[in-house]
Amino acid sequence: MYKKIYSLIKKYKNIVIARHIGPDPDCLASQVALRNIIKSKFPNKNVYAVGHSVSKFYHFGKLDKIREEIPKDSLLIVVDTPDKGRVDGVNISDFAYSIKIDHHPFIEKFCDLEFIDEQASSVCQMIIDLCDNTSLRLSKADAEILFMGIVSDTNRFLYYYTSAHTFEIVAKLIRKLKINTEELYAKLYARPLSEARLQGYIGMNMIVTDNKLGYIKISSEKISEFGVDSASAGNMINEFNNIKEIIVWMTFSQDPKNNIIRGAIRSRGPIVNEIASKYGGGGHKYASGLRLENWEQVDNFIVDLDNLCKKYIENNPEVK
Ligand SMILES: [Mn+2]
Numbered sequence: 001m002y003k004k005i006y007s008l009i010k011k012y013k014n015i016v017i018a019r020h021i022g023p024d025p026d027c028l029a030s031q032v033a034l035r036n037i038i039k040s041k042f043p044n045k046n047v048y049a050v051g052h053s054v055s056k057f058y059h060f061g062k063l064d065k066i067r068e069e070i071p072k073d074s075l076l077i078v079v080d081t082p083d084k085g086r087v088d089g090v091n092i093s094d095f096a097y098s099i100k101i102d103h104h105p106f107i108e109k110f111c112d113l114e115f116i117d118e119q120a121s122s123v124c125q126m127i128i129d130l131c132d133n134t135s136l137r138l139s140k141a142d143a144e145i146l147f148m149g150i151v152s153d154t155n156r157f158l159y160y161y162t163s164a165h166t167f168e169i170v171a172k173l174i175r176k177l178k179i180n181t182e183e184l185y186a187k188l189y190a191r192p193l194s195e196a197r198l199q200g201y202i203g204m205n206m207i208v209t210d211n212k213l214g215y216i217k218i219s220s221e222k223i224s225e226f227g228v229d230s231a232s233a234g235n236m237i238n239e240f241n242n243i244k245e246i247i248v249w250m251t252f253s254q255d256p257k258n259n260i261i262r263g264a265i266r267s268r269g270p271i272v273n274e275i276a277s278k279y280g281g282g283g284h285k286y287a288s289g290l291r292l293e294n295w296e297q298v299d300n301f302i303v304d305l306d307n308l309c310k311k312y313i314e315n316n317p318e319v320k
Contacts, residue, residue: 001115002133005099008113009038009136012075012097015047016066020081021088022231022262022289023054025188027080029149030101030123032061033142034077037127041136051088059187060145072096076111080123083282084110101126103161104284105273121159121166124149128169143177148188155238159286194227199236201226202251206240211309212319214246215302217295220254230255234264234289241266247319248272248309252298260291261298265305269319270312275304 019027035049048064076095081087082104100111103120120126124146131138154162173179206214218233233251240249248267265272265288273288281290292298313319
């Protein structure tokens, strides 16, 4: 698979790298690093990392605006995105050939070549493997952003898909490329006081059901009161892990600009992405997200998740 991907990269002069809407550090880091890696090996190629940029993630590097029309004979690489509907900024049919590189559970085939490794902690990890198995080479700067992508997707090596291999490749980045993890952690976790205050608000106001489901609904008024954006609550959901009284926890925050309510879900047991996908969402077994239209849908979703927790506790009485 690595050799096949490499030969396709070698073949095309124009390459566009895309990823999912609502970008997170893993997809941004993997697309930007892959662009840089291809560019340094093949300086004459045109390689673009595309999609809406997010100012708070500026330290992952700049995205590209494509000014002229992309020639028909171009290669598309989509990273970290299991379904076509969530690809940001490109039309897959505009490309001569497409490759998907992803670690989410399979949803649909929409690329000509699909490299999916559900065991991989992150797409950043898969990009490092791609370099280790071909003649693509990592620079120190790219190793640094890929490290941040791995750290972020594994929540600092907490999640179950953090494997011996994850530690091995990170050890190699530290040993061979001398990345400074302390500096990178500081970059990745620096945040404004407004977000710490919002986190306090969530902690104080989270509703917890008898079935150990925790959730909070945050209106657009609240969001502007705290001076944060509608994605902030979802971005801090990992901070609520390891709380004894809850096994699944979720935030719902209103996004008036897009007229949706953003939901983020995390779990320490029940598999949540199946129900989320019924509501048009997706993600991993224990980490999932979705966009709902109104508070009524949110309430229905909460009832479904509460039932899921109830069943889970019935089958796993030690959780009680
Ligand atoms: Mn990812």
